Amino acid sequence: MSLNLLPSVLWQAVPFGDKDAFLDWGMQHYLVHVALAKKTKTSMMTFDELRNDPFPHAQVHRNLAVALASPDNFDFGSYDLTDRDSYYNFMENHATVHQKLQVLANL
Numbered sequence: 001m002s003l004n005l006l007p008s009v010l011w012q013a014v015p016f017g018d019k020d021a022f023l024d025w026g027m028q029h030y031l032v033h034v035a036l037a038k039k040t041k042t043s044m045m046t047f048d049e050l051r052n053d054p055f056p057h058a059q060v061h062r063n064l065a066v067a068l069a070s071p072d073n074f075d076f077g078s079y080d081l082t083d084r085d086s087y088y089n090f091m092e093n094h095a096t097v098h099q100k101l102q103v104l105a106n107l
Contacts, residue, residue, distance in 0.1 A: 005032060008098040012091040016084045026050070032098060032107075033060060039105040040067035051081040061097065068104040073097075 006028045014025045030047060037044035042063040045056050058077035065072035074097055079090035 008032070008095040008102070011095040011098075012088065014091060016087050022051075029098075032102065035107055036064055036101055036105055039107065040064060042067050054079055054081065064101055068101060070100065070104055 006025075011025060011029070014021050026047065033047075034044055036042070037060075040063075043060065045060065047057050050057050055077045058075060061074075061076050062072050064070075074093050076090070076094065080086040081090060
């Protein structure tokens with residue numbers, strides 16, 4: 001399966017206050033998660049409320065880590081995406097984790 005998506009390393013460049021850029025990133029992010037869920041046969045859900053409720057997304061990452069025998073080193077539920085510093089830390093760490101998951105899943 002070949003995904004023609006924005007490389008995850010660029011996610012950390014999504015500006016904090018730009019709602020349109022966050023929505024564009026959200027679609028890319030969702031499509032990657034759909035591909036990962038199909039490949040690993042794990043559950044999938046929408047992340048429409050990711051900024052205000054990060055816990056469903058964190059659970060999906062836990063499930064992916066288990067399915068791919070990868071350490072789950074980041075608690076994505078602990079980031080506050082309404083805080084600028086926390087947002088940029090999330091985007092940087094999240095991009096790194098996704099890059100690793102995509103390699104492990106052969107995407």
